[in-house]
Amino acid sequence: MPATDARIAAVDTYDIRFPTSRELDGSDAMNPDPDYSAAYVVLRADGPAEPAGHGFAFTIGRGNDVQVAAIHALRHHVLGRSVADLCADPGALYRDLTSDSQLRWLGPEKGVMHMAIGAVVNAVWDLAARRAGKPLWRLLADAEPEWLTTQIDFRYLTDALTPDEALDLLRRGRKGAAERTGDLLATGYPAYTTSPGWLGYDDTKLARLAAGAVADGFRQIKLKVGADLDDDVRRCRVARAAVGPDVRLALDANQRWDVPEAIRWTNALAEFDPYWIEEPTSPDDVLGHAAVRRAVAPVKVATGEHAHNRVVFKQLLQAGAVDIVQIDAARVGGVNENLAILLLAAKYGVPVCPHAGGVGLCELVQHLAMFDYVALSGTTEDRVVEYVDHLHDHFLDPVVIREGHYAAPTAPGFSAALRPESIARYTYPGGAFWAADAERTEGRTA
Amino acid sequence: MPATDARIAAVDTYDIRFPTSRELDGSDAMNPDPDYSAAYVVLRADGPAEPAGHGFAFTIGRGNDVQVAAIHALRHHVLGRSVADLCADPGALYRDLTSDSQLRWLGPEKGVMHMAIGAVVNAVWDLAARRAGKPLWRLLADAEPEWLTTQIDFRYLTDALTPDEALDLLRRGRKGAAERTGDLLATGYPAYTTSPGWLGYDDTKLARLAAGAVADGFRQIKLKVGADLDDDVRRCRVARAAVGPDVRLALDANQRWDVPEAIRWTNALAEFDPYWIEEPTSPDDVLGHAAVRRAVAPVKVATGEHAHNRVVFKQLLQAGAVDIVQIDAARVGGVNENLAILLLAAKYGVPVCPHAGGVGLCELVQHLAMFDYVALSGTTEDRVVEYVDHLHDHFLDPVVIREGHYAAPTAPGFSAALRPESIARYTYPGGAFWAADAERTEGRTA
Numbered sequence: 001m002p003a004t005d006a007r008i009a010a011v012d013t014y015d016i017r018f019p020t021s022r023e024l025d026g027s028d029a030m031n032p033d034p035d036y037s038a039a040y041v042v043l044r045a046d047g048p049a050e051p052a053g054h055g056f057a058f059t060i061g062r063g064n065d066v067q068v069a070a071i072h073a074l075r076h077h078v079l080g081r082s083v084a085d086l087c088a089d090p091g092a093l094y095r096d097l098t099s100d101s102q103l104r105w106l107g108p109e110k111g112v113m114h115m116a117i118g119a120v121v122n123a124v125w126d127l128a129a130r131r132a133g134k135p136l137w138r139l140l141a142d143a144e145p146e147w148l149t150t151q152i153d154f155r156y157l158t159d160a161l162t163p164d165e166a167l168d169l170l171r172r173g174r175k176g177a178a179e180r181t182g183d184l185l186a187t188g189y190p191a192y193t194t195s196p197g198w199l200g201y202d203d204t205k206l207a208r209l210a211a212g213a214v215a216d217g218f219r220q221i222k223l224k225v226g227a228d229l230d231d232d233v234r235r236c237r238v239a240r241a242a243v244g245p246d247v248r249l250a251l252d253a254n255q256r257w258d259v260p261e262a263i264r265w266t267n268a269l270a271e272f273d274p275y276w277i278e279e280p281t282s283p284d285d286v287l288g289h290a291a292v293r294r295a296v297a298p299v300k301v302a303t304g305e306h307a308h309n310r311v312v313f314k315q316l317l318q319a320g321a322v323d324i325v326q327i328d329a330a331r332v333g334g335v336n337e338n339l340a341i342l343l344l345a346a347k348y349g350v351p352v353c354p355h356a357g358g359v360g361l362c363e364l365v366q367h368l369a370m371f372d373y374v375a376l377s378g379t380t381e382d383r384v385v386e387y388v389d390h391l392h393d394h395f396l397d398p399v400v401i402r403e404g405h406y407a408a409p410t411a412p413g414f415s416a417a418l419r420p421e422s423i424a425r426y427t428y429p430g431g432a433f434w435a436a437d438a439e440r441t442e443g444r445t446a
Numbered sequence: 447m448p449a450t451d452a453r454i455a456a457v458d459t460y461d462i463r464f465p466t467s468r469e470l471d472g473s474d475a476m477n478p479d480p481d482y483s484a485a486y487v488v489l490r491a492d493g494p495a496e497p498a499g500h501g502f503a504f505t506i507g508r509g510n511d512v513q514v515a516a517i518h519a520l521r522h523h524v525l526g527r528s529v530a531d532l533c534a535d536p537g538a539l540y541r542d543l544t545s546d547s548q549l550r551w552l553g554p555e556k557g558v559m560h561m562a563i564g565a566v567v568n569a570v571w572d573l574a575a576r577r578a579g580k581p582l583w584r585l586l587a588d589a590e591p592e593w594l595t596t597q598i599d600f601r602y603l604t605d606a607l608t609p610d611e612a613l614d615l616l617r618r619g620r621k622g623a624a625e626r627t628g629d630l631l632a633t634g635y636p637a638y639t640t641s642p643g644w645l646g647y648d649d650t651k652l653a654r655l656a657a658g659a660v661a662d663g664f665r666q667i668k669l670k671v672g673a674d675l676d677d678d679v680r681r682c683r684v685a686r687a688a689v690g691p692d693v694r695l696a697l698d699a700n701q702r703w704d705v706p707e708a709i710r711w712t713n714a715l716a717e718f719d720p721y722w723i724e725e726p727t728s729p730d731d732v733l734g735h736a737a738v739r740r741a742v743a744p745v746k747v748a749t750g751e752h753a754h755n756r757v758v759f760k761q762l763l764q765a766g767a768v769d770i771v772q773i774d775a776a777r778v779g780g781v782n783e784n785l786a787i788l789l790l791a792a793k794y795g796v797p798v799c800p801h802a803g804g805v806g807l808c809e810l811v812q813h814l815a816m817f818d819y820v821a822l823s824g825t826t827e828d829r830v831v832e833y834v835d836h837l838h839d840h841f842l843d844p845v846v847i848r849e850g851h852y853a854a855p856t857a858p859g860f861s862a863a864l865r866p867e868s869i870a871r872y873t874y875p876g877g878a879f880w881a882a883d884a885e886r887t888e889g890r891t892a
Contacts, residue, residue, distance in 0.1 A: 033548075059551050063516075066515045069515045104476070108728075113512070158707075159704060284754075284758055287732070287765060315731065
């Protein structure tokens with residue numbers, strides 16, 4: 001790691017939008033026409049030998065400008081800070097950002113402002129891993145448990161997880177880490193795929209993609225449900241027939257239902273042996289998820305991609321509301337808060353199966369799952385990371401899937417950097433794609 | 447109400463900041479230096495005879511620009527809409543705003559984006575009340591229960607409150623409404639005051655203001671606590687001595703504590719007979735509030751000013767986590783969502799004591815409390831609206847306090863409109879105050 005007196009000289013933000021709504025990829029019961037987008041931030045140091053740190057919040061189109069404005073509102077916390085100090089203690093910045101007494105009012109620790117914090121904090125971790133010459137999962141797995149514990153904000157957690165308990169979990173997690181690292185590098189981390197199951201696909205395409213997924217080595221696929229029960233019954237039948245009885249079939253309602261409806265609908269699909277029902281109701285409804293879980297067992301309840309901070313995850317675990325914790329790399333306050341959530345899940349013995357997809361969520365979250373395997377939970381049993389085959393070619397270090405597994409990244413960093421040419425082309429509204437699109441639209445309406 | 451084919455022609459936004467951090471007014475354990483601010487919106491119709499509709503989100507300084515950007519991101523939902531249609535059914539706009547599938551990702555229904563929705567929805571209600579020639583509380587109290595029920599989004603609520611139950615509550619609430627309207631116009635609605643209890647005040651000022659509040663007719667005051675226990679013990683003793691044994695003394699920790707600490711600290715102050723402990727921990731922690739409530743009784747637990755939507759209030763009530771529901775007029779999705787929360791509180795028999803203060807929160811929320819009294823709960827027993835004597839002179843229809851009561855507004859509208867000269871002076875950064883302030887700062891640093 002370079003010794004340096006470099007400081008952060010620029011916090012550059014970009015509004016990047018991909019026109020995914022032009023196809024039906026990514027359609028579900030709540031999100032019929034997403035334009036997958038990134039409110040993207042690059043931290044640049046004044047030292048010429050210093051790498052840049054990349055981070056982003058993921059959005060689905062409109063409002064990406066608001067998300068960029070929120071990242072911009074944080075820049076005074078980062079500009080001028082020592083690069084070496086930031087990388088030695090990202091948690092100090094994370095706490096400064098969440099404790100800004102005026103910005104805190106806009107959350108606290110939720111929504112646009114909190115996702116902005118996550119983007120900046122993740123950019124620092126990207127920078128730290130690049131400077132260390134390691135992929136982030138390895139930086140985390142190699143770190144001392146004592147130091148990792150300092151990276152966590154235990155505020156509001158101590159009724160469920162104390163610093164001493166976290167330290168114990170991390171120390172225990174280290175046992176056998178070298179062996180698991182070897183296994184991870186050889187085999188990768190299990191993935192499941194959502195690509196066959198978008199609501200916009202017809203049955204033929206669903207059957208073809210579902211069978212293809214199994215042929216590609218996936219042991220779990222996921223279907224979007226919740227728009228129409230008759231359609232869902234038919235689609236589940238098609239999917240189950242295509243994958244056979246032994247491949248797991250997960251269902252995702254994307255928050256479509258009230259609690260009683262979630263119970264009725266899930267039980268109406270039980271004959272197809274679904275593995276989990278994901279986001280059956282409001283992501284804020286801890287007690288609602290607990291009620292659904294009690295009523296739909298043995299179908300498991302999964303949620304978390306929209307759970308806005310560690311306090312929500314704490315309660316989901318305390319209330320016995322979930323069988324599966326679905327962290328998202330770009331929803332909460334970055335790596336530090338996700339470490340807290342991984343530790344909470346480990347404390348309660350609940351498996352973590354990260355949410356991914358969108359733009360770059362696969363690239364980021366694989367690192368957290370791999371750290372969890374190597375140095376915390378110590379197992380991949382009943383654990384899978386979501387995989388969606390969208391937009392990876394825009395990244396400099398894209399995910400690699402082999403035989404239904406994420407190959408462990410080896411390049412230094414958090415795999416967060418977009419290709420410069422993709423940034424230039426898809427910057428909204430001035431990039432080449434959008435400028436040409438606006439011209440086409442004007443041509444049609446003139 | 448004018449028959450009209452007017453449409454919304456402009457959605458004008460303003461970043462307005464008052465330099466309240468220059469004094470110590472408004473300081474508490476989490477918010478040491480707020481600059482009370484409004485992300486302000488004016489809906490202007492194209493008909494010259496049409497009034498404008500005013501609304502705002504309240505912030506405490508930095509990030510007010512992000513909040514303005516979020517309001518701006520909603521304008522396409524409002525521009526060109528029929529004024530008559532909007533005012534006949536504000537709930538239709540509210541649902542369009544919360545259902546925008548792309549913007550929804552930025553919440554959903556929480557934080558910056560949701561407060562922006564609240565600002566726009568409240569501006570429509572201001573417009574509707576002006577066109578009806580009634581103060582908002584009266585517009586709501588006069589409305590048919592059947593229509594009011596259509597104004598509520600029951601999504602995620604039906605496990606706790608169904609449309610039929612809401613209709614029953616509203617029908618029962620109507621009985622005796624005429625008599626209560628007369629009482630309200632004669633006596634006003636009970637207030638309590640936070641003005642004596644800011645953390646920045648010394649004991650002499652605290653004692654003087656507390657005694658003054660009682661002399662002014664207030665039967666409850668509130669103290670900020672949570673920074674230092676020894677200080678709090680001393681300040682509670684001073685305040686209790688100043689107000690005597692019969693005036694209620696509420697405490698407000700502003701989210702400062704973890705659950706175990708909240709229990710210890712509150713019980714350490716029990717000898718001063720506090721009426722409630724407000725925001726003892728994270729506003730997201732439903733189960734935490736329930737644990738605190740069990741452990742500090744008979745001290746009551748109050749929360750809600752940062753509860754981000756109806757789903758959180760639903761759970762606070764389902765879990766028995768609160769004795770007092772504190773709605774805020776500018777945190778959730780506007781009047782429509784607050785109607786849902788008032789109905790939930792009525793269903794569970796929990797009194798609503800609104801949060802106010804800041805910029806204009808008193809002006810807005812008094813209308814909701816008065817509606818609750820006249821046409822829903824039917825009582826002011828154990829109910830008080832917070833009052834803070836800040837910044838009211840910037841409003842065209844400021845609140846009036848008489849003998850510890852809010853006088854019922856009689857001017858048409860939601861009391862939301864700022865004086866044009868205040869908007870001009872405090873617009874950030876270009877208004878006269880901030881421009882001169884920047885010049886002063888440059889002078890000092892040159």
